[in-house]
Amino acid sequence: MPKTKRFRAKVEAVLIATDPRTFVTQRIPQTEIDLAGIPGDRHYGLTRYAGAREPMYPKGAEIRNRRQLSIVSIEECHLIAQSLGLEVVLPEWLGANLLLSGLPNLTLLPCGTRLMFPSGACLICEGENTPCRYPAKVLQKLHPQHPNVLKNFVRVAQKRRGIICSVERSGEICQSDTIQILQEYNTTPLLSSVV
Amino acid sequence: MPKTKRFRAKVEAVLIATDPRTFVTQRIPQTEIDLAGIPGDRHYGLTRYAGAREPMYPKGAEIRNRRQLSIVSIEECHLIAQSLGLEVVLPEWLGANLLLSGLPNLTLLPCGTRLMFPSGACLICEGENTPCRYPAKVLQKLHPQHPNVLKNFVRVAQKRRGIICSVERSGEICQSDTIQILQEYNTTPLLSSVV
Numbered sequence: 166m167p168k169t170k171r172f173r174a175k176v177e178a179v180l181i182a183t184d185p186r187t188f189v190t191q192r193i194p195q196t197e198i199d200l201a202g203i204p205g206d207r208h209y210g211l212t213r214y215a216g217a218r219e220p221m222y223p224k225g226a227e228i229r230n231r232r233q234l235s236i237v238s239i240e241e242c243h244l245i246a247q248s249l250g251l252e253v254v255l256p257e258w259l260g261a262n263l264l265l266s267g268l269p270n271l272t273l274l275p276c277g278t279r280l281m282f283p284s285g286a287c288l289i290c291e292g293e294n295t296p297c298r299y300p301a302k303v304l305q306k307l308h309p310q311h312p313n314v315l316k317n318f319v320r321v322a323q324k325r326r327g328i329i330c331s332v333e334r335s336g337e338i339c340q341s342d343t344i345q346i347l348q349e350y351n352t353t354p355l356l357s358s359v360v
Numbered sequence: 361m362p363k364t365k366r367f368r369a370k371v372e373a374v375l376i377a378t379d380p381r382t383f384v385t386q387r388i389p390q391t392e393i394d395l396a397g398i399p400g401d402r403h404y405g406l407t408r409y410a411g412a413r414e415p416m417y418p419k420g421a422e423i424r425n426r427r428q429l430s431i432v433s434i435e436e437c438h439l440i441a442q443s444l445g446l447e448v449v450l451p452e453w454l455g456a457n458l459l460l461s462g463l464p465n466l467t468l469l470p471c472g473t474r475l476m477f478p479s480g481a482c483l484i485c486e487g488e489n490t491p492c493r494y495p496a497k498v499l500q501k502l503h504p505q506h507p508n509v510l511k512n513f514v515r516v517a518q519k520r521r522g523i524i525c526s527v528e529r530s531g532e533i534c535q536s537d538t539i540q541i542l543q544e545y546n547t548t549p550l551l552s553s554v555v
Contacts, residue, residue: 167487167488167490200406200407200424211395211406212395221474221476221482221542222480222482222529223480226480226529227529227530228482228528228529229395229484229526229527229528229529231484231528273546275470275471275472276470276471276472277470277471277472277486277487279416281416285417285418285421287416287417287423289424289426291472292362292472292544293362293546295362324546331424332424333423333424333426334410334417334421334422334423334424335422347416349487351468351488351519
């Protein structure tokens with residue numbers, strides 16, 4: 166049987182993007198997620214259209230939506246801010262739906278990891294949210310006195326920009342929730358064995 | 361960016377379980393999968409009910425169906441057969457929906473790996489199919505002259521019983537298809553970094 170590592174983290178903020186003109190999110194006290202994500206959020210849906218992140222598909226192909234929610238951590242946002250010389254990088258500017266604390270290397274959580282909420286709701290980690298230039302543009306616009314933000318964001322945000330998730334079980338998610346993180350793993354080294 | 365390893369494998373058989381009395385599958389030449397799995401198969405569905413494999417949920421809770429298809433490999437079935445002293449272990453007896461060849465350590469593929477078909481259909485690996493006693497009972501009944509099959513199956517099938525998958529993109533899957541396997545990975549070691 167695979168073994169399970171268990172971690173805890175705290176939900177510092179729940180956020181939603183309801184303005185169709187921007188991916189920037191806004192804080193809400195709680196929400197009810199269903200199997201398509203956060204109702205009303207711009208990434209809500211059971212399916213979505215393949216884009217630049219899925220070069221293996223024709224552009225516009227309908228695929229299952231594994232990018233329903235994005236999650237960042239206070240600790241990693243702080244590292245990004247430090248690297249850019251900024252005081253703070255807010256989850257809003259990254260379009261994040263959840264801000265966590267207490268799990269420093271959030272971005273390294275492997276695919277398949279469960280994030281379980283007190284309500285019984287559960288998210289599945291679908292992998293690293295690889296940084297792109299859209300948040301870089303927001304950050305640059307907000308910090309004109311730091312001319313290199315746009316140029317440096319993608320590089321310094323590698324392995325720090327959090328994860329994307331899909332919903333495995335519906336339920337409420339709230340600011341101040343303590344969540345359980347269940348990471349299944351095999352003790353067998355994967356890469357060398359598969360090759 | 362995560363890097364991608366690429367493998368190939370051949371689809372030796374496509375199988376379906378349409379008889380509600382048994383999980384044992386039967387070969388079909390091809391089928392059209394959609395985002396809920398193989399239409400007509402006993403594991404078809406966008407959602408399913410949590411059971412013994414999901415001890416983190418109340419029994420019967422509705423969750424997203426990440427166990428739409430199960431896949432085994434000729435090579436690993438051969439290892440199971442050898443360990444049990446049998447001539448062959450057929451994918452039918454394990455309730456598999458696909459039999460592959462050419463990827464010896466199929467069961468070690470990590471969650472999130474893509475299996476892409478010539479039609480454009482794509483499966484997402486949702487992890488190891490941990491062995492249970494149902495196939496052991498089928499195997500034992502078929503081999504009464506080997507009295508230890510029931511006792512030994514779960515142990516010898518560890519890391520050999522294949523994977524479960526969900527559908528990311530609809531399309532046809534056919535016997536004799538050559539599939540592309542795209543395994544994204546981080547060069548950063550995961551477990552030690554998260555702890």
